[in-house]
Amino acid sequence: MRRIQLIIAYDGTDYHGFAKQEHAITIQGTVENAIYSLTGKKVDLVGSGRTDAGVHAKGQCCIIDIDTPIPTERFAKALNSRLPKEIVIKEARDVKSDFHPRFMAKKKTYRYQILTSKVNDPFIGKYCYFYPYSLDIEAMKEAARRIEGTHDFKCFCASGSTVKDTVRTVYSIEVHEQDDIVYLDVCGNGFLYNMVRIIAGTLIDVGRHRLTAQTIEEMLEKRDRTLGGPTAPPEGLTLLEVYYDAALRYEQT
Amino acid sequence: MRRIQLIIAYDGTDYHGFAKQEHAITIQGTVENAIYSLTGKKVDLVGSGRTDAGVHAKGQCCIIDIDTPIPTERFAKALNSRLPKEIVIKEARDVKSDFHPRFMAKKKTYRYQILTSKVNDPFIGKYCYFYPYSLDIEAMKEAARRIEGTHDFKCFCASGSTVKDTVRTVYSIEVHEQDDIVYLDVCGNGFLYNMVRIIAGTLIDVGRHRLTAQTIEEMLEKRDRTLGGPTAPPEGLTLLEVYYDAALRYEQT
Structure with a gap:
């Protein structure tokens, strides 16, 4: 199991915020779906914090824990091809398993x-x-x-x-x-x-x-x-x- | 009857081009509907030329012929309040009745x-x-x-x-x-x-x-x-x- 850090940019105009909701299109839900489509794995995308409906991000920091043969350096490109234009994975890198994007934010x-x-x-x-x-x-x-x-x-x-x-x-x-x-x-x-x-x-x-x-x-x-x-x-x-x-x-x- | 020139900017991403079509959302159709909503008049918006689906504009030049008590200097603001965010009337001004945005473009x-x-x-x-x-x-x-x-x-x-x-x-x-x-x-x-x-x-x-x-x-x-x-x-x-x-x-x- 690897912990991968994803730096995500998004145009939040048409999204109901970052946090997943059952009947609304959200950043978290959309990225998790793209990861599932790429890897077949259901993961929780954990962000540095929520952003409200309509709010944008250039450097939201998130993590996922995943077991996949896809090398981390190919992750961003592979995910981006499965994401709508409004959401872009800017970087993906391996981080320590105790790295937490919310609790460790300075x-x-x-x-x-x-x-x-x-x-x-x-x-x-x-x-x-x-x-x-x-x-x-x-x-x-x-x-x-x-x-x-x-x-x-x-x-x-x-x-x-x-x-x-x-x-x-x-x-x-x-x-x-x-x-x-x-x-x-x-x-x-x-x-x-x-x-x-x-x-x-x-x-x-x-x-x-x-x-x-x-x-x-x-x-x-x-x-x-x-x-x-x-x-x-x-x-x-x-x-x-x-x-x-x-x-x-x-x-x- | 006045001929009003409208300078229009638009984000064409989600539009099926400039030219009106029966079953698609277009720039021309959307602006004509906004003019109808504002003035109660059905007009033809004539542009300097068509732009394709997905193409943008910062200064598309159009005209309408209209009989309305609304002063031209208030036209842009009043229309903008009835238009989606992707379409903005930048300027509205009276022009001569023989001005034509396509044939007279230099x-x-x-x-x-x-x-x-x-x-x-x-x-x-x-x-x-x-x-x-x-x-x-x-x-x-x-x-x-x-x-x-x-x-x-x-x-x-x-x-x-x-x-x-x-x-x-x-x-x-x-x-x-x-x-x-x-x-x-x-x-x-x-x-x-x-x-x-x-x-x-x-x-x-x-x-x-x-x-x-x-x-x-x-x-x-x-x-x-x-x-x-x-x-x-x-x-x-x-x-x-x-x-x-x-x-x-x-x-x-």
Whole structure:
């Protein structure tokens, strides 16, 4: 039995999220079906975390445990020929049998994209929140700096979440703008449910001068979700990369 | 009755081409339905030309003749709210009643994109021909120069086409490469059926050293389609822009 790590990119537009569901097309279900079609083996694809319906990924990290004669270096190509165009296995490599993509993740980077042009774009628009208004980037940067650090992020967590420990560390939030797209790159040691999308919605409200950097401090202090902006829509969100200790990530069995 | 010019961008992946068909989803049919939903008027959307199933556009130029109280400057936004995300009206403007998007087109630019990375990409890959091999760009440039000019392009026309006059002028073919994508920008006064895709397939074969610049001269001389490369697939092709005399394009009624 080998443990194989798969780095997966996907356009989540038409998928009901990463996690398998009985009556919906999901990333996990689609990849597991492709593995079954290739190897005849039913495996569990374990990811670094779930992504919601409509959310994309450039570097979702997953593992499977499998017993197959197919060499690992041929795995990505063979699987890709059985996958729809929206899902691509970027890399496949052998990892130690105790490597776990969720528990061993050191940090993750998400990107949130906001398209601020007057008119939408059928090519980029699928991967952006189309929001045709000008945003005050400097105000957003200032507010982003208040979110960085180790805080109780309950105020940036969807209501109804049952997670008990809501303390997380956001290492950095980089805000930049190019060609009518505002990029928010958020790197942290872990994220609560909808956390990046609430950060995005709140920073957008700051960019529109509806909220201020001061609001962020109040949100964090009072642990009050209702003070922040709305949850920004899923299509703007992409999981860019999941980071592990190099030793874990690259070591061969 | 006003004649309104619509500049339309579309992701053609899931559409059966531009031209309306009874039992298939097309760009023309979808836009006409959106206009009907907005105005209650059944109109004919006339384009600068057809694009095949799977082909994209950034600047398809169309007209409609319509009698509606909706001001032209609100037309794009109002229509976009009734269109799927893959089709976007970029601009709407009044034009003279004798403006015709096909007959008055002076030139058109198409872009053909080839993704040559080892692994496909779910985001860019939809708009590229995924061809994971290295291409000799200099050889392709050299061959492209032989295609430029006024020639009988019968050898670059899909067999079975009934067009009689197969003489066209290709003003320029620019070949360049960036981040594993090879771009072919082809500008001409008009194009035969599948012409850009046959040019792309032939230049790819040149880039693989299966054909040479010399082959191009032979193709043109013998008017022989069979000497060239295959017709490259539709997903790599995008109609970038259609050019008109400035006076025609911008003049208001």
